[in-house]
Amino acid sequence: MIHIALDAMGGDDAPVETVKGAVLALKDYPITITLVGREDCIRKELSKLNQKESDRLRILHASEVVEMGESPAQSFRKKKNSSLRLGLDMVKEKVADGFVSAGNTGAFMATSVLVLGKIPNIDRPAIATVLSTNNGPVLLLDIGSNVDCKPHHLEQFALMGHYFASLVLKVENPKVGLINIGEEEDKGDTLVLAAYPLLKKLPINFVGNVESRDILTGKVQVMVCDGFLGNNLLKFGEGLIDVFMGFFKNDCQQSWISKLGAMLLIPALKRFKKKFDYEETGGAPLLGVDGVCVVAHGRSQAKAIKNAIFRAYQESESNVIATIQEAVSQ
Amino acid sequence: MIHIALDAMGGDDAPVETVKGAVLALKDYPITITLVGREDCIRKELSKLNQKESDRLRILHASEVVEMGESPAQSFRKKKNSSLRLGLDMVKEKVADGFVSAGNTGAFMATSVLVLGKIPNIDRPAIATVLSTNNGPVLLLDIGSNVDCKPHHLEQFALMGHYFASLVLKVENPKVGLINIGEEEDKGDTLVLAAYPLLKKLPINFVGNVESRDILTGKVQVMVCDGFLGNNLLKFGEGLIDVFMGFFKNDCQQSWISKLGAMLLIPALKRFKKKFDYEETGGAPLLGVDGVCVVAHGRSQAKAIKNAIFRAYQESESNVIATIQEAVSQ
Numbered sequence: 001m002i003h004i005a006l007d008a009m010g011g012d013d014a015p016v017e018t019v020k021g022a023v024l025a026l027k028d029y030p031i032t033i034t035l036v037g038r039e040d041c042i043r044k045e046l047s048k049l050n051q052k053e054s055d056r057l058r059i060l061h062a063s064e065v066v067e068m069g070e071s072p073a074q075s076f077r078k079k080k081n082s083s084l085r086l087g088l089d090m091v092k093e094k095v096a097d098g099f100v101s102a103g104n105t106g107a108f109m110a111t112s113v114l115v116l117g118k119i120p121n122i123d124r125p126a127i128a129t130v131l132s133t134n135n136g137p138v139l140l141l142d143i144g145s146n147v148d149c150k151p152h153h154l155e156q157f158a159l160m161g162h163y164f165a166s167l168v169l170k171v172e173n174p175k176v177g178l179i180n181i182g183e184e185e186d187k188g189d190t191l192v193l194a195a196y197p198l199l200k201k202l203p204i205n206f207v208g209n210v211e212s213r214d215i216l217t218g219k220v221q222v223m224v225c226d227g228f229l230g231n232n233l234l235k236f237g238e239g240l241i242d243v244f245m246g247f248f249k250n251d252c253q254q255s256w257i258s259k260l261g262a263m264l265l266i267p268a269l270k271r272f273k274k275k276f277d278y279e280e281t282g283g284a285p286l287l288g289v290d291g292v293c294v295v296a297h298g299r300s301q302a303k304a305i306k307n308a309i310f311r312a313y314q315e316s317e318s319n320v321i322a323t324i325q326e327a328v329s330q
Numbered sequence: 331m332i333h334i335a336l337d338a339m340g341g342d343d344a345p346v347e348t349v350k351g352a353v354l355a356l357k358d359y360p361i362t363i364t365l366v367g368r369e370d371c372i373r374k375e376l377s378k379l380n381q382k383e384s385d386r387l388r389i390l391h392a393s394e395v396v397e398m399g400e401s402p403a404q405s406f407r408k409k410k411n412s413s414l415r416l417g418l419d420m421v422k423e424k425v426a427d428g429f430v431s432a433g434n435t436g437a438f439m440a441t442s443v444l445v446l447g448k449i450p451n452i453d454r455p456a457i458a459t460v461l462s463t464n465n466g467p468v469l470l471l472d473i474g475s476n477v478d479c480k481p482h483h484l485e486q487f488a489l490m491g492h493y494f495a496s497l498v499l500k501v502e503n504p505k506v507g508l509i510n511i512g513e514e515e516d517k518g519d520t521l522v523l524a525a526y527p528l529l530k531k532l533p534i535n536f537v538g539n540v541e542s543r544d545i546l547t548g549k550v551q552v553m554v555c556d557g558f559l560g561n562n563l564l565k566f567g568e569g570l571i572d573v574f575m576g577f578f579k580n581d582c583q584q585s586w587i588s589k590l591g592a593m594l595l596i597p598a599l600k601r602f603k604k605k606f607d608y609e610e611t612g613g614a615p616l617l618g619v620d621g622v623c624v625v626a627h628g629r630s631q632a633k634a635i636k637n638a639i640f641r642a643y644q645e646s647e648s649n650v651i652a653t654i655q656e657a658v659s660q
Contacts, residue, residue: 215569217569229559231511233563236566240571241570244574255598258598260591261591262591268585269577
């Protein structure tokens with residue numbers, strides 16, 4: 001059975017929501033889970049849920065916690081007994097098949113590279129995110145771990161994205177696009193201009209440049225960009241969603257007609273929100289480190305944790321890392 | 331009276347919508363307009379609207395048109411009698427105070443630099459766009475004319491943005507932010523890290539790094555970024571707005587309750603859309619060339635043209651270019 005380690009202490013609402021999320025995941029998926037963190041805290045949360053340790057739900061005590069604002073380098077040096085470190089150690093030692101944390105993302109990334117190492121021939125791991133569209137899932141990478149990319153980094157992101165979309169998202173022959181300010185081959189900044197021919201040579205379905213207006217149309221299934229752009233796009237998207245939701249909260253409260261209209265739309269709006277909800281997307285895979293690592297949103301509630309665990313389970317089951325390893329070794 | 335030259339032939343629906351837009355603008359603003367383009371076409375449109383040439387509405391015949399896909403360099407060399415060229419010549423010769431075109435943006439930018447020249451000490455003109463937020467207007471620049479920026483380009487964008495927001499948008503002591511993946515001073519790629527200290531030294535209200543989720547909150551009034559990022563953000567925003575509108579067009583058509591709800595929201599939605607509509611924002615000022623140039627959206631209808639003319643009028647009246655000239659000469 002696939003075994004996932006969960007950082008029970010990571011995230012704004014840990015350990016309450018992390019423990020809840022683990023319990024939910026156990027009900028739905030054929031997995032075992034180790035909760036890594038302060039044993040007393042975890043036991044307290046489990047008892048609130050009338051749950052006990054079992055063969056499928058274990059606890060690994062970790063006396064330290066990496067805080068949100070902590071420097072990745074410092075936490076690595078000083079906190080050798082943090083839940084983050086011990087969880088990653090489990091993956092390193094093949095005791096666990098994957099690790100999920102909603103804690104300090106910078107520390108997660110840095111520590112995962114130091115503990116697990118990178119896949120040979122991958123220079124920089126990327127954080128990817130799965131977006132939902134009316135035409136199926138779209139993988140966007142990198143969303144923030146790499147600023148100042150070189151062309152061959154984008155090439156590696158494209159290759160990893162191809163395999164993740166194929167094997168984990170189960171998209172047959174996924175279309176891979178390079179995010180650019182125009183679709184013409186001669187458009188773009190120095191980076192994408194130099195990356196284009198590299199992506200073209202890869203044994204993947206590279207469809208060329210794609211404008212960012214098409215990120216959510218599902219025109220392609222993998223969108224490649226450097227982490228500075230990807231992170232900004234994602235955050236701008238979050239800001240825009242807030243503006244849209246503000247329409248229902250504010251603009252629609254100005255007359256009883258629009259209040260009634262907004263009320264009637266609540267069920268449709270709930271379905272719509274679900275499509276774009278990070279709680280549903282299942283966490284962001286960290287691709288390029290030598291082990292399954294899934295970054296959950298800092299604000300994750302139980303459902304988001306559950307879905308991030310599911311992502312780690314899917315990723316472990318699909319053997320995507322071994323496939324990437326084989327592909328880049330050639 | 332301020333005199334605006336309008337490229338009557340530029341844009342997807344020119345000259346029908348451009349001529350209509352000019353007529354609308356004349357009604358609302360104390361300006362004179364010269365319609366630059368094929369005289370017979372323009373006269374035909376004017377007669378449809380029961381309008382004639384007058385002291386306030388003149389025609390300048392231009393035998394050529396720069397097409398949408400045309401190379402900027404080629405059109406400059408070969409089409410010396412295009413509406414674009416003759417309109418810019420009018421500004422150069424001080425016959426007109428400003429020029430508006432919804433035609434080929436690349437050609438507009440390149441030709442404006444070649445005809446009008448750049449403001450001394452400004453290395454690269456930027457295209458700016460005015461976004462509406464619940465907390466007033468926000469100027470975002472550059473949105474696409476400059477990929478591969480150097481730190482001093484961002485510095486110049488910040489300075490030009492400051493003066494545009496102060497004098498044209500009438501924001502007192504506008505807050506200027508640098509778009510980045512985090513607010514901390516040590517975050518970002520090489521470009522923004524190097525630009526930060528330059529912006530800090532400017533005699534403007536620089537508030538530091540701002541995340542792109544805050545572009546639409548109105549937290550600052552000027553948002554500075556390189557053209558590759560700005561263009562991508564804008565296009566991603568357009569894509570997201572399509573998704574949001576798709577909610578009303580598709581998701582709300584699945585039951586009679588949600589259909590009714592959507593119907594009741596039409597007035598509120600119209601007001602909401604107006605806030606984000608490029609038709610209302612009045613075109614994108616091209617800052618850094620030595621003359622007032624406003625880029626209108628290629629899909630501009632009459633109202634968008636009217637608002638772009640108004641933007642050119644405001645810009646001329648505010649004397650913002652002379653102020654920028656003075657500021658950068660120091």
